[in-house]
Amino acid sequence: MPDYNLRLIIPEIFLFLWALFIIAFDLGTKRKNPKLIGYLTMGGIAATAVLLYLYHGGISFNNMFKSDPLALFFKVIFLGSAFMAVGSSFDIIAQKIKNHRGEFFGLVLFSTVGMMFLASAGELISLYIGLELTTIPLFILAAYYKDDRISVEAGLKYLVIGAFSSAILLYGLSLLYGLSGTTDIVMMKINLALLYLNTNGIGWALLMAIVMVLAGIGFKLALVPFHMWAPDVYQGAPTPITALLSVGSKAAGVVAFMRIFIDGLYGFADAVMFPLDWGNIVAVLAAAAMILGNISALRQKNIKRMLAYSSIAQIGYVMVGMVAVSELGVGSVGYYMFIYLFANMGAFAVATIFNDNTGSDSIASYAGLSKSSPMISAFMAIFLLSLAGIPPLAGFAAKFFVFAAGIQAGYTWLVILALLTAVVSLYYYANVIKMMYFAPDNPTIKLNTPLSANIVLIIGVAGLIIFGVYPEPILNFALDTARVFGF
Amino acid sequence: MIPIGHFLILSAMLFAVGAAGVIISRNLLIMLMSIELMLNAANLAIIAFSRMNNIVDGHVFVFIVFAVAAAEAAVGLAIIIMIFRNRESINADNFSLLKR
Amino acid sequence: MLDLIIFYFAAVIAVGAAVMMIMQRNPVASVLYLVVSLVAQAILYVQLNALFVGALLIIIYTGAILVLFLFVIMLLNLRGEHFGGKQSRMGRASKIAITVILFAEMVAIFKQVAIPERIGTQAAAVAEDFGSVEMVASHLFKEYLYPFELTSILLLVAIVGAVVLAKRDKTEKMEDA
Numbered sequence: 001m002p003d004y005n006l007r008l009i010i011p012e013i014f015l016f017l018w019a020l021f022i023i024a025f026d027l028g029t030k031r032k033n034p035k036l037i038g039y040l041t042m043g044g045i046a047a048t049a050v051l052l053y054l055y056h057g058g059i060s061f062n063n064m065f066k067s068d069p070l071a072l073f074f075k076v077i078f079l080g081s082a083f084m085a086v087g088s089s090f091d092i093i094a095q096k097i098k099n100h101r102g103e104f105f106g107l108v109l110f111s112t113v114g115m116m117f118l119a120s121a122g123e124l125i126s127l128y129i130g131l132e133l134t135t136i137p138l139f140i141l142a143a144y145y146k147d148d149r150i151s152v153e154a155g156l157k158y159l160v161i162g163a164f165s166s167a168i169l170l171y172g173l174s175l176l177y178g179l180s181g182t183t184d185i186v187m188m189k190i191n192l193a194l195l196y197l198n199t200n201g202i203g204w205a206l207l208m209a210i211v212m213v214l215a216g217i218g219f220k221l222a223l224v225p226f227h228m229w230a231p232d233v234y235q236g237a238p239t240p241i242t243a244l245l246s247v248g249s250k251a252a253g254v255v256a257f258m259r260i261f262i263d264g265l266y267g268f269a270d271a272v273m274f275p276l277d278w279g280n281i282v283a284v285l286a287a288a289a290m291i292l293g294n295i296s297a298l299r300q301k302n303i304k305r306m307l308a309y310s311s312i313a314q315i316g317y318v319m320v321g322m323v324a325v326s327e328l329g330v331g332s333v334g335y336y337m338f339i340y341l342f343a344n345m346g347a348f349a350v351a352t353i354f355n356d357n358t359g360s361d362s363i364a365s366y367a368g369l370s371k372s373s374p375m376i377s378a379f380m381a382i383f384l385l386s387l388a389g390i391p392p393l394a395g396f397a398a399k400f401f402v403f404a405a406g407i408q409a410g411y412t413w414l415v416i417l418a419l420l421t422a423v424v425s426l427y428y429y430a431n432v433i434k435m436m437y438f439a440p441d442n443p444t445i446k447l448n449t450p451l452s453a454n455i456v457l458i459i460g461v462a463g464l465i466i467f468g469v470y471p472e473p474i475l476n477f478a479l480d481t482a483r484v485f486g487f
Numbered sequence: 488m489i490p491i492g493h494f495l496i497l498s499a500m501l502f503a504v505g506a507a508g509v510i511i512s513r514n515l516l517i518m519l520m521s522i523e524l525m526l527n528a529a530n531l532a533i534i535a536f537s538r539m540n541n542i543v544d545g546h547v548f549v550f551i552v553f554a555v556a557a558a559e560a561a562v563g564l565a566i567i568i569m570i571f572r573n574r575e576s577i578n579a580d581n582f583s584l585l586k587r
Numbered sequence: 588m589l590d591l592i593i594f595y596f597a598a599v600i601a602v603g604a605a606v607m608m609i610m611q612r613n614p615v616a617s618v619l620y621l622v623v624s625l626v627a628q629a630i631l632y633v634q635l636n637a638l639f640v641g642a643l644l645i646i647i648y649t650g651a652i653l654v655l656f657l658f659v660i661m662l663l664n665l666r667g668e669h670f671g672g673k674q675s676r677m678g679r680a681s682k683i684a685i686t687v688i689l690f691a692e693m694v695a696i697f698k699q700v701a702i703p704e705r706i707g708t709q710a711a712a713v714a715e716d717f718g719s720v721e722m723v724a725s726h727l728f729k730e731y732l733y734p735f736e737l738t739s740i741l742l743l744v745a746i747v748g749a750v751v752l753a754k755r756d757k758t759e760k761m762e763d764a
Binding site for chain 2: 750
């Protein structure tokens with residue numbers, strides 16, 4: 001009989017039940033109080049984090065559920081992004097979503113549960129379901145402004161692309177399953193290596209599997225050339241959901257990528273394995289992502305589209321660490337995603353607050369914001385400068401480690417390109433700051449922020465400054481995750 | 488008995504037809520059905536591989552993919568209903584509000 | 588020999604119906620073609636000793652999911668003008684071209700695979716009860732209990748989501764009135 005160690009999935013079970021509780025609570029109460037539900041949701045996420053601290057370490061369900069350092073690290077990122085997304089959505093809930101408020105928070109939690117299951121998946125079937133459980137609630141959430149045509153269309157676009165990509169991923173997984181004869185990722189690694197050595201001509205099928213899995217996960221990551229949905233969906237979806245898409249769902253894609261490629265296909269990321277060398281394939285895609293993302297971001301007028309293209313570029317930087325396939329590589333990717341959480345969630349939180357107060361998303365309308373709301377402008381400047389990678393903010397350390405991993409693994413050309421595009425990115429991040437601080441005076445309203453949004457902003461800024469000056473604890477934790485892959 | 492390769496080639500054909508349907512169809516419902524077809528092509532490959540490797544795991548995989556497909560179809564159809572109420576159209580050409 | 592005849596029969600129907608499905612303008616016809624394609628695929632499942640899953644394919648897919656499609660089409664009360672304009676000859680040609688190219692690529696790759704000894708040969712004989720309800724069930728509820736339970740969450744999410752999206756908001760209407 002297999003081992004069913006339920007202790008390890010207590011955090012997930014709790015979060016799932018909490019989501020049900022939130023939905024039921026909202027349905028059951030007569031006087032709707034969106035703030036109360038919001039705080040309950042945030043409390044539930046915080047409680048899950050505590051449970052995660054209490055119950056982790058070990059494997060369960062026949063190696064299908066792994067509560068290892070990698071899973072733990074990424075679960076912290078998922079919970080953080082859900083916490084910050086919920087925290088910044090209070091005004092939207094009060095103003096724009098009149099119905100199904102409980103379900104809004106419930107679905108955010110469902111998606112987070114999916115990410116947590118995905119991070120722990122030690123086997124292809126659970127991984128596939130985890131990915132679906134992550135994305136299906138996000139389809140619904142993207143279309144949550146039911147009367148807003150742009151939001152509905154964003155939901156539709158995300159649904160079609162998401163379902164299409166998951167079908168491609170499934171076909172890739174079926175090939176991996178068929179060639180290796182197992183769904184367990186560790187067994188798969190061994191079987192594929194043996195198969196490659198013993199069987200002639202298996203390479204093409206394996207190449208097809210790699211390409212299809214890469215395409216399937218690439219869609220979730222918005223990696224070039226699978227990125228075309230991202231700007232449209234990011235623009236149309238409610239802003240906190242956009243933030244969750246750009247951080248939580250992306251981090252989920254990153255961990256799925258690690259589980260399949262760095263763990264399952266370890267050993268193929270080498271130039272001698274051409275054409276199976278996924279390391280160089282991904283490196284080329286990363287280069288394309290950095291160039292295309294940064295150049296396209298330059299001419300955006302809408303802050304959400306600008307951040308969408310910026311996040312396409314950011315995933316390119318993440319992939320620089322990923323292709324290194326080393327201890328520093330895995331660790332730096334984890335660290336990057338952790339810092340990206342604070343910077344991107346913070347930037348989207350400011351965009352949400354601005355939209356709630358002014359109803360506008362255009363960058364031009366940020367003109368003169370520093371006069372009316374100096375605090376929020378300063379926060380936004382910190383978030384954007386961190387995304388650009390300016391020291392002493394944490395974004396600099398994150399980029400530094402990722403690039404170091406790239407150099408160490410011999411991807412010097414990629415790192416040089418990354419540095420050049422990082423300089424380009426400075427221009428569009430600085431453009432927003434220029435608008436806020438140096439644009440000719442433009443009477444803007446003073447932004448009112450709910451308490452919860454202030455909490456989110458403070459968490460974001462504190463994270464960027466503290467981990468920028470003192471990166472060791474998180475970096476050590478991130479490097480510890482590489483142990484999972486035996487580095 | 489039939490060589491397993493036959494089934495794999497057939498599943499590749501079905502997958503290609505489904506992918507082409509998603510790419511080219513202008514009708515949202517047919518796009519969704521094409522995705523279902525792609526999932527089924529993958530299912531056929533899984534079943535064939537399962538037979539080849541003589542392990543039943545693949546059947547469990549397919550069983551679970553059915554559930555996933557049902558969930559996807561339910562949400563997809565709900566979004567299509569919503570968009571039809573909004574726009575009175577299910578023609579994909581009509582959806583280009585978001586600028587390129 | 589009979590096996591092979593049945594295989595080709597089912598394969599031609601499966602692919603032919605799939606091609607017809609994506610060529611339709613009317614979604615009702617598409618659903619029916621997809622049903623035909625899936626029934627033909629179920630025959631192939633049976634040839635691969637997957638009796639139980641083959642039965643599920645018919646029961647769940649054609650019986651539930653595709654009926655849901657039909658139900659939605661009826662609910663929306665689609666008429667001719669909703670199907671979009673008539674496809675130009677170019678559109679139809681490009682559909683066929685893309686399908687053929689995609690298909691050729693995949694077949695070329697599989698040819699490479701299918702020739703080597705592993706896949707090219709006929710699969711070894713399997714146990715009598717391979718793919719039976721008992722065998723699949725014992726795998727599903729013992730080894731694969733965890734992913735099985737995850738699907739229950741997934742289906743719950745889909746229900747919640749479908750209700751949220753498809754429900755007409757009553758309060759909104761009342762406020763308007």
